[in-house]
Amino acid sequence: MTLLETLISQSPALIIAVPLFSAFLIPLVSRINAKLRNIFAVVMLGFTGCLIGLLASDVIVHGPLIYIFGAKNLSVPLVRILFEVDSMSIFMAIITVMLAGIAVIYSWSFMSEQDGLDKYYTLLLLVVTSALGMELTGDIFNFFVFLEISCIASCALIAFWISEGEALEAAFKYIVVSAVGALFVLFAIGILYAQYNALNIATLAHMLQFSFLDKIVLVLLLVVLGMKAGLAPMHMWLPDSYGRAPPSVTLIIMSATLASLYGVLRVVFTVYGNVLTTSMRFDLPLHVLVGWILIVLAIVSILIGVIMAFIQTDLLRLIGYAAIAEVGYIFLAMGTAIAALGTPYGAIALQGGVLHLLNDALDIGLLFLVAGAIYYVTKKRSLDEIGGLARTMKYTTVFFIIGLLAVAGMPPLNGFASKFLIYESVYRLNPILSIVALLCSILMLAIFIKVLYAAFLGPELPALKDAREAPKSMLLAMGILAGMAVLIGLFPNLFLDTIIKPAADALLNHAQYISTVVGGI
């Protein structure tokens, strides 16, 4: 075995271990030098990114890879924790590490005047570790453990600006919602374990009988993970948390939110993959029922997201509501893919949804960073108190325009590519849904045109005469996201063929995920 092969075979564990150990080393490195701490965080995340890249190249070509903790081979009974990495989980890991890297670069300047940065970076790396763990694990209890770590570390990060009372209130709301949700996840896992004496996802998927208890588990996991992903009407924690956390933190919490969304997909497509075609009452297949439930919740999310964003004057809260609408678009695509399982347009919807997952992270992430840059320069959150910033913040204005066009699904940016796939495939299921989604996209454009006018255009305000451009590291972070939005927009096939289609296929091909473990015992 060559060094590279060894590295690939050990990478699932290393991808978790590197950010985890770095998190606890940060306070020590911080004592030596603050600059060294910043470099250390980026280098460690870069190394994790390289490992993810190596693993991705192997998984996309050779199929799912398993890593067993504490044993060389699978054995009966399967009591060990194992990680199972397929194209979908590695796709999510790529998004997580990318967002984390950008957040750290942005934090160099954005957080430079803050105290307690050793704790900040420790918590940040812990959220990254937990999100990566949720995405790579093949064990449902292990998924719960990482979900809990993510909740606690995210809560502490949301409350980082503790001097602002509202940050503390947002963190309190987040931990209440997360703790209640996590308890229900634990309850669902308990039901599964009691029935099947297994916690491994592939084993559970193989053994699932779709009993009445399994129906309860399905509802529990769908609702809790949907709530954690920001699905309406359980979305209310999201604008509070996104609006009060430092914008660099929001980027990291977004990766944890997307990991919950991944959890929904893993539950529906993999754990319940074998029983999705089960006929229920009135000969209605389960996948149609679950698909339409997700579609209804998605449409509610899109409508509430855009309607509420319309009246916001706090820029961060406004973007928070836009994020809810974007999550709605992802669920609309996923719901369509599930309802129309086995059809060609169902597969296209899934590809559109997976691509939109990446685009959501890039576009909403970019808008949050721009909002952070405005806050950094003006120390103001309200759109009513700012204006004319395009005169001094030229690069930030350009990045905002890219972000607004991308999030509104305007060609030729990335948002259009994924929304094009979503509209076309959803139209085949039900044209009205597609029309509602399209109209909400137009409203989204109107919302961000309002922000463009209010924040960047108009006369120069005397109070903001001394405003200057954001520091270089913040511009670099925004530039990377904006560049990727343009690149994906101009060459969508490049990404679709290399990472999106394999990820979507991995979800559809749940038999391969199951047989990698079950066939190996």
Added chain:
Amino acid sequence: MFSLESGSGFWNPILWALIVFIAFIFLYGIRGFGKSAYKKGTEQTKVFLSGNQEGSPMDMQVKASNLYWGFTSSMKTLYTGLRKLHNGNTSDYILWFVLVLAVLFIIIGVM
């Protein structure tokens, strides 16, 4: 290679960008036929408000909360209801969670 296929249509961003570029060149050409009477820094470039004095920048700017006033005003009933739902009360957040849980239990459990 550059064309994104949806099964019922296609999207080619490179072709789109090329067409937009050609359109811009065409528009630039039309612009060339116009008069170059614009003189920077003269009365010509000042804001004309029906002969009234231009106010201070703070007074002249339309605030974000006033933008789309007509839209939000015509949908006042909807917004009043939605504002009531988004009251910031954590108990209500959990209530919505329990409500959705109950509805889905009934739908999936009964079916």
